[in-house]
Amino acid sequence: MNTTVIERIRTRRPLIHHITNAVVMNFTANGLLAFGGSPIMANASEEVGEVTRVSNGLLLNIGTLTETQVKAMILAGRAANETGIPVVLDPVGVAATSYRSEVCERILGEVQPTLIKGNAGELAHLVGIEMETKGVDSTGSGNLEDIVRRVAEKYQTGAVCTGEKDVVWMDGEIKVNRSGHPLLSQITGSGCLLGSLVAAALAVDGKPLENVTAVLRLYGEAAEKAAAHKDVEGPGTFLPRFIDALAKESWGDDS
Amino acid sequence: MNTTVIERIRTRRPLIHHITNAVVMNFTANGLLAFGGSPIMANASEEVGEVTRVSNGLLLNIGTLTETQVKAMILAGRAANETGIPVVLDPVGVAATSYRSEVCERILGEVQPTLIKGNAGELAHLVGIEMETKGVDSTGSGNLEDIVRRVAEKYQTGAVCTGEKDVVWMDGEIKVNRSGHPLLSQITGSGCLLGSLVAAALAVDGKPLENVTAVLRLYGEAAEKAAAHKDVEGPGTFLPRFIDALAKESWGDDS
Amino acid sequence: MNTTVIERIRTRRPLIHHITNAVVMNFTANGLLAFGGSPIMANASEEVGEVTRVSNGLLLNIGTLTETQVKAMILAGRAANETGIPVVLDPVGVAATSYRSEVCERILGEVQPTLIKGNAGELAHLVGIEMETKGVDSTGSGNLEDIVRRVAEKYQTGAVCTGEKDVVWMDGEIKVNRSGHPLLSQITGSGCLLGSLVAAALAVDGKPLENVTAVLRLYGEAAEKAAAHKDVEGPGTFLPRFIDALAKESWGDDS
Known part of the structure; x- marks a missing residue:
């Protein structure tokens, strides 16, 4: 392919429907806009199906879920499956409560995701491996390749495990990304925004594994560039520079 | 009048009740604070009427509407109509789904707005003109003056169409504003915040048409100033500088 | 004690469960992360008890309350009381509507807070003293020590009144803090974030009165440092520098 994934995202400006946490x-809307996508966020069951049908991708994130929102997620997810729109599920904090765990299984029983993206603790929980977690953050490590493969096989989906190193599994192939910066973990929603960008990666032409891995790499490189900016003195000043870095026009993207 | 609209806003600090999208x-609260107004945001049907009655203006924005919120909007809107408080309606994404379209008509059947503010696609949809839209963003153009006049006549209200040029229609008169910067379209909620500032413009003394047009001009000029700031390198760093610009004390405001 | 409260917070990274306003x-999540704590925010009645039981502190903030959220607050508050986890109640805008006033009494009838934090108008309202308020902001002054003492006695709780000077009452003792900067009042949620940090202060070892007062002082000093930063030109650029200041590693904290 002669274009890069970031070029394809910026040309198509995929509309991503988000049912995400409050x-x-x-931050997610601004981050996706900067990267080149187009965000829409609707929660009402009366309209989520219609919104999804005009979108190019759907992100479901359970970070502040309620019963009403779960109902909307299932309606939107089914609409996406019916129309062949990619669905990314981010099972935020799924290991934290039995309710989240139950809801996740309920969604996954009704909606076929294209990709499940989570940290090690979240993905491990989905396949019955216990890891140490704290709130919505995972603090453990482990055999990430194995966890990702098991999630992919159990739910017949792509899977991405994010952390110090990111592991991507799609269609039986695996890739690893090592770009990134610790400041990302000091701003809330950095993983949630990445889920949105991954949905954009799946919404444009190209091999999904390559697209997703390229976006993970770009995300980490943007964080590295922002953290190295001379005016950044902590997580507060990192955030706007990170958005700037996501918006940069001339990426060194060779995917 | 010997004072400018920005002076009157900063003297009165109008309390604007927002029922807006999540x-x-x-961003809206910080932007209105910077501009000189005072934000309050309440959604519970049990209290929205009481909140509106102590406010100086009401903003209704349907960007992430739910049935519960629509009920609250109607209660608040009626309270505003009863007490003579200006009401601004922002029909975000009204062309995107039949539900938003239906809800908008329902609100407009129960509440008399002082002003409807939207982009070209949203306003065109309200009066049955089809334009190209993408999610909540309008991508088409057209005879904006005609669209604005038709919205104003159909709903017996003021109307503002925002975009590269802003068109204001109030009490049979029309004004155009051409200040602004493309970076505004790269941060989420720039149109939503403008709705809040327009409500503040209607909440202070002065001719509504002049007040609203002056605020549109100031908003665009603040964006131009922020975009020209030497430390701004993208939408991330533009946002805080834009808030700073809205807060600047010595505006060149001659309205 | 040989460690400071900020060291203890950064060592323990207390997980604070927030049921707070939208x-x-x-901003609250990013501010608590910067300060050294770990935020979690869940609203569903199905899971708030379980989330609270794995947390180290609970913050209840009624700024955009709904009946559904009030139910969740009571469930979470009872779980916190049962497990001995500190509870901070921030009665945002309690004087603004009869509904907020009624809800506050309902929560306080079911949940024993460790500390109630509010501005002068909010705390005065809780003990039947009328002060001038505007929306969710208090504009009056008065005998703050008396108000705080009366709140503490009526609800058998610690109490903090925030404003130009902060007054803390815990276990029959009183302390005053005078650090701070007016720019704090120009960004939305500065009081709400402080409630979160106070919950973190109560979640670590040390005398509660000393911990809370130290955190109030650090918060004000961070605002002073940020406001004095050469690149800060208004509330927009103040905000990221304030988060940076909260995250600074080498605090001059001698508590």
């Missing part, structure tokens, strides 16, 4: 909505 | 609440 | 969720 903490990160603004 | 994506932009924080 | 306007400030993102």
